[in-house]
Amino acid sequence: MPQKVASGAVAWERRERGGRYYTRSWRRNGRVVREYVGTGPFAQIIASSDRTRRELKKAEWEQERDRQVRDMERLEALAAPLEELSEVAEVLAHAHLLDAGYHRRKGEYRRARGER
Amino acid sequence: MPEVNAKAKPPGALEFSEDAKGRLTELRTVSEKAEAGDRYARKRLRRLVHSSSPEIIAQASDVAGSAAWMLIKTISAGEPLMQEALQERMRQMRAEIAGENPTPLEVLLTERVVAGWLLVEVLESLISAQYQRDVTTYRVPPGHIIQQSRILESATRRYLAAVRELARVRNLQVWGRRRSRPE
Numbered sequence: 001m002p003q004k005v006a007s008g009a010v011a012w013e014r015r016e017r018g019g020r021y022y023t024r025s026w027r028r029n030g031r032v033v034r035e036y037v038g039t040g041p042f043a044q045i046i047a048s049s050d051r052t053r054r055e056l057k058k059a060e061w062e063q064e065r066d067r068q069v070r071d072m073e074r075l076e077a078l079a080a081p082l083e084e085l086s087e088v089a090e091v092l093a094h095a096h097l098l099d100a101g102y103h104r105r106k107g108e109y110r111r112a113r114g115e116r
Numbered sequence: 117m118p119e120v121n122a123k124a125k126p127p128g129a130l131e132f133s134e135d136a137k138g139r140l141t142e143l144r145t146v147s148e149k150a151e152a153g154d155r156y157a158r159k160r161l162r163r164l165v166h167s168s169s170p171e172i173i174a175q176a177s178d179v180a181g182s183a184a185w186m187l188i189k190t191i192s193a194g195e196p197l198m199q200e201a202l203q204e205r206m207r208q209m210r211a212e213i214a215g216e217n218p219t220p221l222e223v224l225l226t227e228r229v230v231a232g233w234l235l236v237e238v239l240e241s242l243i244s245a246q247y248q249r250d251v252t253t254y255r256v257p258p259g260h261i262i263q264q265s266r267i268l269e270s271a272t273r274r275y276l277a278a279v280r281e282l283a284r285v286r287n288l289q290v291w292g293r294r295r296s297r298p299e
Contacts, residue, residue, distance in 0.1 A: 068260050071246070075239060075267050078190060081183035082228075082235050084132070086274050088176045089228045091140055092169060093285050095147045096221050098158070099165045102288060103151065109288055 012047070022047050136175045139168040173220045180227035184234055191238045206230050213282070219289065225282040232275035239268045 012020040022043035025034045037046050094104075102109040132140070143164055149157035184206060192198035214226040243264050246256060 068256070071242075072260070072263055072267075074190075075242065075264065078187060078238060079235060079267055079271055081179055081186070082231055082271070082274065085176055085180050085183065085228055085231065086278065088132070088140060088172065088179075089225055089278070089281065091144050091147070092172060092176070092221060093225065093281055095143050095161060095165050096169070097285065097288060098147055098150050099162050100288065109284065 024050060132172075132175050132179065136172050139164070139172060143168060143172075170220060173224045176224050177227050180224070180231045184227075184231045187231070187234045187238045191234075191241060202234070206234065209233070221285060222282065222289075225278065225285060228278045229275070229282055232271070232278045235271050236268070236275050239264075239271055243268060 011023055011025075013023055014020055019039055020043075021039050022037040023034055024037060025032050027033070037043050097104075097109050102111055104110075143161075146157050146161045146164055150161045188199055188202045188206075192202060209230045210226055213229055214223055218226065246264075
């Protein structure tokens with residue numbers, strides 16, 4: 001049974017006869033397909049190129065994720081002052097209406113009997 | 117999304133002072149007591165409304181102004197013509213919504229409505245701009261879309277609540293004035 005040497009998404013398999021064999025896997029129609037690339041310097045070059053491609057993809061993904069986090073923070077920061085303002089306005093309006101002789105019942109304001 | 121640092125405070129941006137925050141907390145507490153039927157609290161509320169309101173309303177209007185300016189800068193992405201057009205649109209909206217001789221509270225509630233409208237517009241355009249990106253290169257993850265939608269939904273809800281609150285205060289004030297007018 002060949003022993004797998006994990007290297008990210010690809011693997012170097014150690015053969016019983018000795019030496020290592022470079023393979024790479026991917027999904028096609030929901031099934032894992034493995035490609036046997038080769039051994040020796042040629043396989044080293046392919047493996048190195050695959051690693052670079054993977055690292056670039058990861059860097060791009062991280063960059064995109066950071067950008068999304070920044071976008072989200074920006075949206076939240078834009079909304080924050082309005083949230084504070086809304087809260088203040090609610091407190092003030094409520095206090096003014098109470099002072100004007102209204103009382104709140106089930107979310108609706110009514111004039112209290114005998115008030116001003 | 118335009119690269120405007122919304123977290124950085126714009127020049128002249130104001131936040132509520134500690135004093136105003138303290139007064140607000142007091143106003144909230146006393147309102148709750150007055151609502152529960154505490155007669156002493158009701159008298160105290162009257163004093164507080166008269167002594168604290170102008171200061172808090174002034175600060176809240178400044179906060180609304182700063183927030184609106186930040187939103188205008190974000191959506192216009194530094195285009196002076198767009199900035200000017202939006203400021204003019206907001207001036208018109210304020211005048212139209214506040215009407216003639218608004219009370220200070222009505223002015224504040226108007227500021228809230230106008231700033232809320234602008235926030236919804238800005239969020240809608242920023243979010244929709246993201247979906248116009250080439251989807252073959254990168255798909256926006258569903259979690260991100262859900263989070264954005266929540267922010268927009270919350271802003272829309274607050275905006276509608278602001279419109280309702282202004283209408284309610286105006287109606288009750290008018291009704292109260294009519295009732296207190298001598299026959």
